[in-house]
Amino acid sequence: xxSYFDEINQNRLKSILLMLVxxxxxxxxxxxxxxxxxxxxGFAIGIIVIIAYALFSYFYGxxxxxxxxRAQIADKKQYAQLYxxxxxxxxxxxxxxxxxxxxxxxxxxxxxTGKNKDHAAVAVTTGLLSMMSKNELEGVLAHEMSHIADNxxxxxxxxxxxxxxxxxxxxxxxxxFFFGGIAGGGRRNExxxxxxxxxxxxxxxxxxxxxxxxxSRRREYMADANGARIIRAPSYxxxxxxxxxxxxxxxxxxxxxxxxxxxxxSSLYFANPFKAKSLMNLFSTHPPIEDRIAKLKQMY
Numbered sequence: 001x002x003s004y005f006d007e008i009n010q011n012r013l014k015s016i017l018l019m020l021v022x023x024x025x026x027x028x029x030x031x032x033x034x035x036x037x038x039x040x041x042g043f044a045i046g047i048i049v050i051i052a053y054a055l056f057s058y059f060y061g062x063x064x065x066x067x068x069x070r071a072q073i074a075d076k077k078q079y080a081q082l083y084x085x086x087x088x089x090x091x092x093x094x095x096x097x098x099x100x101x102x103x104x105x106x107x108x109x110x111x112x113t114g115k116n117k118d119h120a121a122v123a124v125t126t127g128l129l130s131m132m133s134k135n136e137l138e139g140v141l142a143h144e145m146s147h148i149a150d151n152x153x154x155x156x157x158x159x160x161x162x163x164x165x166x167x168x169x170x171x172x173x174x175x176x177f178f179f180g181g182i183a184g185g186g187r188r189n190e191x192x193x194x195x196x197x198x199x200x201x202x203x204x205x206x207x208x209x210x211x212x213x214x215x216s217r218r219r220e221y222m223a224d225a226n227g228a229r230i231i232r233a234p235s236y237x238x239x240x241x242x243x244x245x246x247x248x249x250x251x252x253x254x255x256x257x258x259x260x261x262x263x264x265x266s267s268l269y270f271a272n273p274f275k276a277k278s279l280m281n282l283f284s285t286h287p288p289i290e291d292r293i294a295k296l297k298q299m300y
Contacts, residue, residue: 073099109269110122167209170204
């Protein structure tokens with residue numbers, strides 16, 4: 001048996017450690033660019049790239065997510081139970097009431113997005129509302145609200161920014177290797193730097209992607225634990241996941257995957273919006289659903 005707090009603390013620590021690795025990879029690529037360009041230009045390129053990514057994602061990211069997901073503001077009268085549940089959890093977590101959205105989609109899913117705790121939104125699919133009981137819906141919403149309470153929106157924003165920036169800088173390093181040269185460093189170090197540049201240019205974007213996905217999985221475990229803690233009922237969340245697991249086992253012709261989800265938005269969803277199983281789960285935004293259920297059933 002594992003307590004809510006042990007599970008939350010373990011996953012928070014692992015998330016922070018993974019983010020530190022992110023920073024180390026980014027710093028290494030910026031250093032290489034500084035060597036390639038003879039100093040300040042490479043450093044400036046790295047800083048400009050990551051600042052541009054961060055600003056765009058912060059101010060426009062949530063709007064793009066809602067638009068890409070085709071989410072619409074939920075009517076308060078039509079979805080009174082949904083609003084009441086979100087409001088109750090917001091009060092319990094001392095959060096400002098987020099905007100509530102509906103996504104017309106038969107697949108059972110939900111996600112949270114926004115700039116910060118005071119400017120957040122929760123979206124649920126029509127499939128989730130039709131499939132879940134009141135208690136199960138409460139469990140899913142507690143999970144999503146915990147993402148907001150734990151600043152997961154901002155945390156994953158930085159993960160996406162770092163991964164995107166490393167991908168772009170890795171491409172720059174590859175282009176320098178194939179088409180350019182090295183400024184400074186001398187002939188003695190040139191061969192070594194070229195090899196390092198090639199390795200980083202090719203592998204750093206892949207490592208960045210794997211790190212971002214690993215962080216996403218850690219935050220999902222943490223949101224499960226924190227959501228269960230909020231409602232004091234891990235069984236509600238476990239039951240909701242069991243229903244989604246049963247849905248995923250049906251053929252796509254009967255139970256289609258989440259519509260309008262893509263590689264950018266997939267990590268935001270309550271459950272993996274893609275039915276396909278990823279090799280060894282390394283390329284999955286979410287932990288295996290059976291592992292999430294097992295952890296919840298052992299919680300107290």
